Amino acid sequence: MEDASGLIARQYESWAYPPPFPDIKARLDTGYVQMGDPALYSAALWPEGRPRDRLRILVAGCGTVQAAVLAYTNPHCEVTGVDLSEASLAHERFLQDRHGLSNLRLYCGDLRDVAKIGRDFDFIISTGVLHHMTNPGAGLRALSETLAPNGVFVGMVYAATRRTGVYMIQDALRRMGVAADAAGVAFTREVLASLPQGHFVHRYLEVAGELQHDAALVDTFLNPQDRAYTVPQVFDFIESNGLAFQHWVEPSWYYPEGALAPGSALAERLLQLPLRDQWAAVEMLTASIATHVFMARPAALDPSIYLLDFNSDEAMGYAPLCAPGIQRTGPSHYQRGSIQMQLGPAEQALFENANGRRTLADLLSHPQLARLRDRDAFGRAVTAHLWKLGHLMVSKAPKHRS
Numbered sequence: 473m474e475d476a477s478g479l480i481a482r483q484y485e486s487w488a489y490p491p492p493f494p495d496i497k498a499r500l501d502t503g504y505v506q507m508g509d510p511a512l513y514s515a516a517l518w519p520e521g522r523p524r525d526r527l528r529i530l531v532a533g534c535g536t537v538q539a540a541v542l543a544y545t546n547p548h549c550e551v552t553g554v555d556l557s558e559a560s561l562a563h564e565r566f567l568q569d570r571h572g573l574s575n576l577r578l579y580c581g582d583l584r585d586v587a588k589i590g591r592d593f594d595f596i597i598s599t600g601v602l603h604h605m606t607n608p609g610a611g612l613r614a615l616s617e618t619l620a621p622n623g624v625f626v627g628m629v630y631a632a633t634r635r636t637g638v639y640m641i642q643d644a645l646r647r648m649g650v651a652a653d654a655a656g657v658a659f660t661r662e663v664l665a666s667l668p669q670g671h672f673v674h675r676y677l678e679v680a681g682e683l684q685h686d687a688a689l690v691d692t693f694l695n696p697q698d699r700a701y702t703v704p705q706v707f708d709f710i711e712s713n714g715l716a717f718q719h720w721v722e723p724s725w726y727y728p729e730g731a732l733a734p735g736s737a738l739a740e741r742l743l744q745l746p747l748r749d750q751w752a753a754v755e756m757l758t759a760s761i762a763t764h765v766f767m768a769r770p771a772a773l774d775p776s777i778y779l780l781d782f783n784s785d786e787a788m789g790y791a792p793l794c795a796p797g798i799q800r801t802g803p804s805h806y807q808r809g810s811i812q813m814q815l816g817p818a819e820q821a822l823f824e825n826a827n828g829r830r831t832l833a834d835l836l837s838h839p840q841l842a843r844l845r846d847r848d849a850f851g852r853a854v855t856a857h858l859w860k861l862g863h864l865m866v867s868k869a870p871k872h873r874s
């Protein structure tokens with residue numbers, strides 16, 4: 473009998489995912505960003521300072537485009553893409569040829585065999601992959617064993633709450649024997665169109681714009697194998713497989729200050745809890761998280777190297793940096809993706825000058841902040857707050873002093 477990994481291989485052979493695009497530059501010009509791309513997010517990935525310019529990057533379960541995109545956006549890095557699906561790799565090769573990506577190596581195979589490549593990696597990304605494995609822990613362990621001692625792992629796994637309805641539909645379709653073929657896709661579309669208004673799956677459909685593509689519909693509803701995680705299950709997954717949790721790639725989804733009405737009684741009450749309980753409770757209260765995207769480090773690495781402590785003496789030497797994608801939309805208004813923010817004049821003076829070269833102490837010496845009472849406390853609180861909202865990345869090592 474065919475095992476689940478055989479079924480997964482067949483599915484992605486027939487329905488290569490994500491829906492491919494023909495030109496990386498044209499796609500990037502539309503604002504497309506790869507989650508955790510070191511070209512943009514190094515300060516968040518390595519708060520202690522990026523270990524080297526020429527990163528060795530592994531894209532585990534790269535699908536149709538991810539490895540080529542990272543090779544394109546990180547031309548000085550060596551990028552390795554691995555996938556079970558030859559059909560997906562064929563598109564990665566197409567993009568490689570089109571853009572002359574000589575820094576990209578592609579391998580067809582199982583990510584559990586990644587050690588056979590015979591090297592370790594500074595940055596490993598595996599998004600939308602491990603939750604399809606029969607034993608996701610074995611997959612994560614194999615990857616963590618090839619992570620360099622100061623490397624970063626970025627993972628994305630499905631989140632349980634918002635996908636509740638997805639599993640209900642999967643269950644019903646499976647019982648009816650609906651296959652992942654053209655007829656099955658058409659039938660699934662009919663089913664989705666016929667559901668009652670209050671069906672749980674609508675909560676997911678609100679954020680699943682790509683379902684117009686048949687490969688995305690199959691990936692979501694006709695997948696032979698996937699599972700989802702709650703926040704505590706994410707920690708358990710990471711910590712049972714050789715890694716330690718660093719932070720969320722999009723922290724605003726998890727902190728009460730970002731995910732709940734600011735200053736509300738509920739937010740205030742949650743803020744009394746230990747951080748992990750805050751995040752777990754926010755997930756349950758909002759039911760708005762569809763995927764968990766996290767950064768993790770080797771368990772053996774001393775966490776004080778990469779964890780930030782805004783109350784420490786060291787914090788005045790931190791170098792904040794505006795996160796990619798921030799747009800100013802008004803005199804004191806900003807937007808990052810769908811997240812809006814308004815800043816007061818003093819906060820704005822700090823935020824606008826946060827360029828990764830100035831330390832927090834430098835930023836607080838700005839003339840506009842000179843007369844603030846308790847300037848240090850203000851600086852620490854604003855920086856921590858904007859970091860929790862994902863609007864600031866915070867490096868422990870300023871790039872060059874200004």
Ligand SMILES: C[S@@+](CC[C@H](N)C(=O)[O-])C[C@H]1O[C@@H](n2cnc3c(N)ncnc32)[C@H](O)[C@@H]1O
Binds near residue numbers: 535600604691
């Ligand atoms: C949902 S796609 C995600 C692709 C890509 N990571 C992205 O985010 O765009 C999942 C991919 O993982 C691959 N995959 C699943 N299990 C795998 C395994 N054990 N080893 C290597 N690739 C695997 C599939 O073939 C498929 O291309």
